[in-house]
Amino acid sequence: MAENPMREIRLGKVVVNISVGASGEPLQNAMDILEEVTGQKPNHRVAKQSIRPWGIRRGEPMACTVTLRKEKADAFLRKALTAVGHRLKARSFDRDGNFAFGIREHIDLPGTRYDPEKGIIGMDVCVSLERPGYRVARRRRARSKVGHNHRVTPEEAMRFIVENYNVEVEGRP
DSSP: OOSSGGGOOEEEEEEEEEEOSSOSHHHHHHHHHHHHHHSSOOEEEEOSSOBGGGTBOTTOEEEEEEEEOHHHHHHHHHHHHHHTTTEEEGGGBOTTSOEEEEESOGGGSTTOOOOTTTOOOOEEEEEEEEOTTGGGGTOSSSOOOOOGGGSOOHHHHHHHHHHHHOOEEETOO
């Protein structure tokens, strides 16, 4: 625990994304799997531009995402880190202390069963770490920037994830 309570790092949110590249039944299966895994109803995301050779039209639903916060985020992150063997690469961390990793098969998550009708789907997990006071950048009135000294550095994020989630960071400085 930090000396100053405003310097404590905490889990801001976990965003889980599944991109199937097609609408219809594949997207519906992905949404069902994502809801089963996270316990929350996913939102679909649409294509921003048309790509004719791939058969993608602008505005067509292509992916689904779920944003988890607080206890749900913590519980899912623990399961997701188990699926990747409690190992992350140092290059997975960005300069603001956020990190992301992929899960190749959703059945790697503990407590998930295989359904042959839905198939096997991989997903991306993006984790955002923050300190108390980050609200100033998101609030509606008197919005301001988060100061440079108050941002989470990659080294601090790695230390936080190692201490709190028992993760091994490969290639750590």
